[in-house]
Amino acid sequence: MAELTVHVPGEEPAADNHGELVVLLVEDDPGDALLVEELLADSALPARLQWVQSIGDACGALKAGRPHCVLLDLHLPDAQGLAGLARVLRTSPHTPVVVLTGLAEEDSGLAAVAAGAQDYLVKGRVEPDLFGRTLRYSIQRKQAERAAAALREERLRAQENARLERGLLPSPLLADTDVEVVARYRPGRAQALLGGDFYDVVQAGDGVVHAVIGDVSGHGPDEAALGVCLRIAWRTLVLSGVTGPELLRQLERILTAERSHPELFATVSTLALEPVRRRVQVMRAGHPGLLLRSMSGARGSEPLVDLVEPAFGPALGLLPGVADWSEEELRLPGTGALVLFTDGLFEGRTAATGSARLGEDGLTALARTHAHLPGPRFVDAVISGVESIAAPGGGLADDVAVVHLEWGEAR
Structure with a gap:
């Protein structure tokens, strides 16, 4: 007599010792x-x-x-x-x-x-x-x-995630410019919940290229929706002429009004790049530093990669109405690139140590091994390199967003 076997993942029905x-x-x-x-x-x-x-x-x-x-x-x-x-x-x-x-x-x-x-x-x-x-x-x-x-629910979740990702990861809005943009997004290996990493790049009427990258704390639809809200608000404010510390103050006001609970915060880096004058204004709200690639300069034509960490203030939402931020100007090489990234690119544990994280210094060392590559290949090589040295379990532990802004003849 054949027995009927019933298996429902996550909620097993009772059965006696004989499997009846x-x-x-x-x-x-x-x-x-x-x-x-x-x-x-x-x-x-x-x-x-x-x-x-x-x-x-x-x-x-x-x-x-x-x-x-x-x-x-x-x-x-x-x-x-x-x-x-x-x-x-x-x-x-x-x-x-x-x-x-x-x-x-x-x-x-x-x-x-x-x-x-x-x-x-x-x-x-x-x-x-x-x-x-x-x-x-x-x-x-x-x-x-x-x-x-369950299948219908999964399909609906996938469709909603796709809509949220499109909001988090837009196409750059650029006119004729000397800046080339390479943007990448990689989901973390868990993929159970959508993250809140976001970025955007727009060019104002005066030719200045503005870029932002951010990361809302946590994972899930609320965090992703808040990331979309911040990204759209940033684009609107920049195109309306709002820049400098006032830009971050307005973003924080929006975050505190729209977040689903008071513990949510966001780290943000935003910059205003003037490629012709070879300078950039950078503001950081609790966000990691950025990589500066130099294809030429005082040290000759050898490509270089350095980690730069401009002055920063607290993440958005940690001290609402109290925090303040300042801009820092960086001088840029004749030809080069700035690389913005979220912390998922360097916070994973490495196979070599098992417990220690790669860290920003480790990421910089890895990036230097690929300094000779053109923009798209450089970004892909760095992300692949981080994945390859990850601790057992493989892949990126968290979502990763990377934006590479390149100017000059080397692009």
Whole structure:
């Protein structure tokens, strides 16, 4: 006799030591209960019957350990008609229910199916084979319903993540310029929840190229939505002419108004690059430094990569209305690039140490080994390099965003 194996990830039904199915019978009539017991014994279903006589006892049994199926009489001391079915479904919505009706109550059986039962059986008209098939099919249909619901939910989540990612990671808004932009985003290996890393690049009417990169603390739809909000607000403010510390103050006002709970904060780096004058104004709100690539300069034509860490203030949202930030001007080489990144690029643990993080110094050393590569290849090589030296488990531990801004003849 073949046994029916039921497996539902994350919520296992109860079973005895012999691997039999557990069928919970809710029936107050001892004679009808004996009839069900005989039907189960004569069927081809390897199952054990657990008998209770009221809805209250049934709910207690369901909370103690979920059976594979419930056989439910519609006339009980503490529930009549569909009220009992509703209580069972509320207590254990993932357990299939087959209702038991009298000879003149087929309409009640149909109503029960419409209300959430998997099937119904008419007392006195059930043969052992039909009884066994009904229970088997009810269990299998419930599994199929759960699998289909999980698939629909996963598809909806994937669609929502895609919409959020499009908001977090826009196309640069540039006119004719001497700056070439390379942007990359890599999700963390967990991929269970969407992160709040974001970036944007726009060019103002005076030719200055503005860029931002940020990271909202935590992972999930609330954090991602807040990242989208900050990114859009930053673009709007910059194109409206708001720059300098006032830009970060306005972003913080928006963050504190839109965040879902007061613990949320965001680190941000924003810059205003003047490629013709070879200078850049940088502000940091709790964000990591940036890499400066020099393709030429006083030390000759050998490509160089250095970590620069301009002055910074606290992350947005940590000290609302109190924090302040200042701009720092950097002089730039004749040809070169600035590389903005989120902390996922250097906070992962390395295989060489097992516990120590790569850190910004380690990232800089890695970037120097690829200093001779053109922009797109340089960015991809650095990200791949970080992935390759990750500790066992592989991949990036957190989401990573990278923006590479290159100017001059070397681009």
